Amino acid sequence: MMDGTTTPTTRTGMTVREAVFDLLRGLGMTTVFGNPGSTELPFLDRWPSDFRYVLGLQEASVMGMADGYARATGRCAFVNLHSAAGVGHALGNLFTSYRNGAPLVITAGQQTRALLPNLPFLGASDAAQFPKPYVKFSIEPARAADVPAAIAQAHRIAMQRPYGPCFVSIPSDDWAAPCQPVVPRAWFPDTAPDPAALAEAARLLSAARRPVLVVGSDVDAEGCGPALVALAERVGAPVWTSPFSSRLSFPEDHPLFAGHLHAAPQQVSETLIGHDLVLVIGAPVFTFHVAGECALFRSGIPIIQMTTDAEAASSAPAGMAVLGALRHGIPALAALLPGAARALPSPRPRPAPPAAAAPLSAAYALHRLHRAMPRDAVLVEEAPSHRPAMHAQMPIREWGGFFTMASGGLGYGLPAAVGVALGSPGRRVACLIGDGSFMYSPQALWTAVQERLPLAVIVMNNAGYGAMRSFSRVLQVRDAPGIDLPGIDFVSLARGMGCPARAVETPEALEAALAGAMSADGPYLVEVAVDGAIATLYDEKT
Structure with a gap:
């Protein structure tokens, strides 16, 4: 592939900010995922009309959205975080992006260069070391004029297989400094095997x-x-x-x-x-x-x-x-290879459809979700305790039709689904997520509402961390604290962010809710009580 999709403007006497925006245009990176802070304001000043700014309400959500977008499109995504605290918020999903092999250029604001020797408020100490080792490349340029070239280098490294995130820390006064333009180079990073x-x-x-x-x-x-x-x-x-x-x-x-x-x-x-x-x-x-x-x-x-x-x-x-x-x-x-003489086997037998019953079983809910989804829909999953049932009931058939996290870290699935939907126009996206996983980055739902994304969020509510319950049984651990999650009303959470939502406990209600979620003009959340969890929670609340 080549770095550039367009030729940027080349002129002398430009600022770092102008050079970076021209570079990003040349790289086809005109969508920016961010959560703004004071050290980023010089970058955000007079925001250009040909750039799209996707706002996340917390940096972990920002990272997950950018990761989902990059993986869905196969292109590098641009992320703008806020100084040290913002990078810290993002680190869990940065680790996931590194394991996922998601190509990202991550920038973070830094205090002005004149203040850095005196440990200033919002200053990041040794900023380039902070995200390591879960970035392929990390730098705070020695000079303001080097910022555009550092971003260009980060892009080339992020898009060199195996793909991965790269990081550039940028002092806030660098954006107004003079510099020379950086023109994207022809870049063919793939190499053939020996x-x-x-x-x-x-x-x-x-x-x-x-x-x-x-x-x-x-x-x-x-x-x-x-x-x-x-x-x-x-x-x-x-x-x-x-x-x-x-x-x-x-x-x-x-x-x-x-x-x-x-x-x-x-x-x-x-x-x-x-x-x-x-x-x-x-x-x-x-x-x-x-x-x-x-x-x-x-x-x-x-x-x-x-x-x-x-x-x-x-x-x-x-x-x-x-x-x-x-x-x-x-x-x-x-x-x-010579042609194989082996005959293809018969396809694996699929399990019989689960019986409809109340309380709902996870297997039945996933079977009906699979039936409700359009064939070209994309599934984004973060429901580890239900993954065996998902494998049994939801065979994935279409390339580009499934995403989950490679790291095992929770808090990725919902923002990733938002990013996948942004990067997959015209396709319905279904986010299958556990109740515990949802609570790591619930604010990503707000971004889905603002962007009017065709996103169906299916919350499998078993009133706790189901994977931890399973591990406790395997490891013969008893009476461990912190596993149960009573009292969370996902419908109210969703509606509070402007997202239509419905809680279901019966097969009939599930069918109607899934149909609504798959046809909604925007995001729609369905809270599914697994084995009566919602009924139990609502009894406790009343």
């Missing part, structure tokens, strides 16, 4: 009798999903989704789709060790959440990893790596 590595991978695959594929989110991020399907069909091997994949990795209604790997060493090993070759594409080898032995690594079974991420390749405990862009490597590998 032909010798591809040839060795093809040799091993051709010799294997029972190969298996494990695929991850980078496939969708690079836009090479159809090429992956063609490769899988040529190999004739079952395809598993890697643990914690944050995007669609393989169409879940395809005959070769085998299921979702758990993030447990023993389960991964037991699933894969019956094969004689494991090909991992666009994912680490492997992401685990619990300790344990993975006998696969000591089995001698060849493991081939295709990735753009040199760190993931170097940290893999076993196997060989084919390093380079998947959009080049997947078709090149397929071309080296």
Whole structure:
């Protein structure tokens, strides 16, 4: 790809502010996600009419929205945060953006240069160190005149695979300083894999009798999903989704789709060790959440990893790596392979539709949500305790149709859904979110209302942190505090921000609410009582 989409104005005698806006125009970055503060006012002064400012009411929401927008569009998003406190608010979702591989240029205001030696109010001490290590590049330029070039460099690094966030701290008096313009450079960051590595991978695959594929989110991020399907069909091997994949990795209604790997060493090993070759594409080898032995690594079974991420390749405990862009490597590998003699299996049997009953089960609610969503709708999920039911009841089929967080950190889903909706005009977006997750960044709903986004927010209310309840049972932990969340009225919260909302407890009410949410002219929230949670909460309130 190239950095620039337009040619910026080039003139001498311009200010840093003028040079940055011209640079952003040239890069096609005219949407800015921000929450303003005093140190950002010189940047915001006389806001240009060709730029769009998307306001988030807290910096964590700002980061999540920018991340969702960047991932939905495949382009770098521009973020403007407020000094040290604002960056601090954003850090949780910055960590998620780093794990997601979201391309972002993040700027933050800083106090004036003359004040910095005296520890001023709102000054950030060693600002460039603050967001590390969860940025690819971080700088506070030594001179005001260097700010536009620093932003250009941050953009190039953010858009170099693996994508990720970059950070530039800008003292508030820099914007008025004189500087030279910065013209975007032609930039082709993707590199093809080594032909010798591809040839060795093809040799091993051709010799294997029972190969298996494990695929991850980078496939969708690079836009090479159809090429992956063609490769899988040529190999004739079952395809598993890697643990914690944050995007669609393989169409879940395809005959070769085998299921979702758990993030447990023993389960991964037991699933894969019956094969004689494991090909991992666009994912680490492997992401685990619990300790344990993975006998696969000591089995001698060849493991081939295709990735753009040199760190993931170097940290893999076993196997060989084919390093380079998947959009080049997947078709090149397929071309080296003979056609498969294996017949495609029958598609996996889907579970029977759950029974309609009150109180509602999570499985039934998700089954009906899947039926209510348009086929081209995008699902953004942050309901960890309901993810197994989601996998069972909501097979994802469309590339670009699913997003979740790769970090495990809550507070990403709702603002990300707002960003995805901003970046996906003409498509309905459904945000499936737990009651605990919703409360991390509820203010993102206000932005959805202001932008009139076609966003259906489905709050699965089980009156607590369901994932923590599950972990407590697994770890045999009893009477842990801080897990139950009584007394939250999501309908009132939504209506207080101008969003229509409805609470449902019966199958009939669920059907009507989902239909309304999918046809609403703007955001709409549906609070679903799972196993009678809302009834219990409302009894407590009255």
